[in-house]
Amino acid sequence: MPTLGAIADDFTGATDLATMLVARGFRTVVAVGADAVAALADAAQTDAVVVALKSRTAPVAEAVDDSLKALHALRAIGCRRFYFKYCSTFDSTPEGNIGPVTDALLAALGERRTVVVPSFPATGRTVYRGRLFVHDDLLDESPMRHHPLTPMRDSRLQRLLAPQTAHPVTRVGLDTVRAGAAALRAALAEPVHADALVVLDAVDDTDLTAIAAATEEFGLVTGAAGLAVGLTGPHPGAARARPASRPGDVGVVLAGSASAATRAQVAHALDHLPHRRLDLHRLRADFDTAVAELTAFVREHWAADPARPPLIYAVATPDDIETDTPAGAEPPAALVERALAACAVTLVAAGARRLLVAGGETSGAVVTALKARTLGIGAPIAPGVAWARTEVCPAGTAHTVDLALKSGNFGDTAIFTEAWEQLV
CATH class of the missing domain: 3.40.980.20 (Four-carbon acid sugar kinase, nucleotide binding domain)
Incomplete structure (x- = not known):
């Protein structure tokens, strides 16, 4: 039975995260929309379910509603821990949808805080001093500055996220992350972060491993697929789906x-x-x-x-x-x-x-x-x-x-x- 439920704000993001989870030992299925979750034929043989939504650029109210439906469906099949997956380039507008969806998921789960971790070093996305980099460029100096749907013109994640959320947006720097999981766990427990969305620096996979260990008791984490680098599933070497096509198929x-x-x-x-x-x-x-x-x-x-x-x-x-x-x-x-x-x-x-x-x-x-x-x-x-x-x-x-x-x-x-x- 699945215990990890993830909500992805677009379809490529869903397969991105599912690919990472399979590599980390989770038997994983992507469900296309909340309605597909209840119909999963092999849920008993699954450790994680990722719900693929088309909510990244949807109106805020629609994105929130679809995400809450996905959360309800995942809870109904036994998921107890949740992951809101968005793009590693933090694609959003000043109105959302990352902040509003995060707020809604926290409220529905009775949680007060979560982490914000868009880092995915394998694809060149890192966060340092609260700024998001795309390879060697700051986000607002990368090609994402000219994205036709979500132009990203600021690299400071606190400043990007603050207009979107009712929670304080705080930050924990790389020194604390590098001090290890215990130190990071203690820092996240400080009163300043008690009701916050906490932006975490991370520039390599060891940082993501420390973050995953420090947040294992969180009911909700948010971030790109890179955060899954630090997770360990119950079935190492989980089998991947066999190809449906054959050589010669067009x-x-x-x-x-x-x-x-x-x-x-x-x-x-x-x-x-x-x-x-x-x-x-x-x-x-x-x-x-x-x-x-x-x-x-x-x-x-x-x-x-x-x-x-x-x-x-x-x-x-x-x-x-x-x-x-x-x-x-x-x-x-x-x-x-x-x-x-x-x-x-x-x-x-x-x-x-x-x-x-x-x-x-x-x-x-x-x-x-x-x-x-x-x-x-x-x-x-x-x-x-x-x-x-x-x-x-x-x-x-x-x-x-x-x-x-x-x-x-x-x-x-x-x-x-x-x-x-x-x-x-």
């Missing part, structure tokens, strides 16, 4: 993210894979026909060279980002999500059994359109990215497919061409 890459990392991955793939960029003007003029043309392009290349998965993408360079959306037109991000989700539905019906999706919002749209309910974590591809086995039923016919959901900021440059090697 696949596709659907890239909706406009992040700098994904743009570099797209640019690399343009030299190696058949590709087609989304034409937003064409989609607005005749959505169904434009999607049919895109999926026909993919099927033609499957027939010619099934070993090379075609790429459908939104952005390869900053010049591809639409800056002059026609008045009254569907916003570009929403249109990209809808188009790639429609492509996924058509292509699975046409035989796709391997899908690599780039972008958190895009991943949420694709998984929702495919009507996936649970994800079994399979082979890792990169830090924070893994293949997952899932049953989809987009048009009344069930198919079991391999699905990789990649955060826009994660993965090596060659991930779109090399990820398939893990499906053996």
Whole structure:
């Protein structure tokens, strides 16, 4: 029976955390939405359940409501400790949603304090003196400064979080974290932190291990997937899900993210894979026909060279980002999500059994359109990215497919061409 319940604010974040938990010895399942939790067929053989929500950029009230529903569902199946997972780049706006969701979860659990730990050193995210770094750059000097949905223009986590929460926001520095779990536990028990969201410095995995040990009695922790580095599950060497597809099965890459990392991955793939960029003007003029043309392009290349998965993408360079959306037109991000989700539905019906999706919002749209309910974590591809086995039923016919959901900021440059090697 699961004892650890996690609530992730997007779908790539859910698989990111689940991948880490499996590596740490937790038999883990990702449930797509709160309603899927109660229907878990193998809950008795599970140590952790991660609920994947599409709440990162949702209205605050909706994000809070969805998160509380997930919490209720996790408690109902026996979970006793909880983890609110958000992005390691702390993606949010001044209104939320990290602060409001954290406040709501604390209140529902009867807890007064928690920690804030977005560090994930394996992907270059660290916190020092309360400032969040992306590799060598401060958050507000990184490409996240120009994110189209959640532009991050401050690196000080206390200052970012304070407008979002009713709790004080305090900080514990690296010296205390490095003093060890006992010292950190004592510091967190001080009155100044009794009713607070406590930002913790962490720059390497040993820091995360100390934090996990110091907070093992907390009813709720919050952070990126890196915090799971310090956890130890009851089943070391927990088996990963076996691939659903077989050698020779066709696949596709659907890239909706406009992040700098994904743009570099797209640019690399343009030299190696058949590709087609989304034409937003064409989609607005005749959505169904434009999607049919895109999926026909993919099927033609499957027939010619099934070993090379075609790429459908939104952005390869900053010049591809639409800056002059026609008045009254569907916003570009929403249109990209809808188009790639429609492509996924058509292509699975046409035989796709391997899908690599780039972008958190895009991943949420694709998984929702495919009507996936649970994800079994399979082979890792990169830090924070893994293949997952899932049953989809987009048009009344069930198919079991391999699905990789990649955060826009994660993965090596060659991930779109090399990820398939893990499906053996």
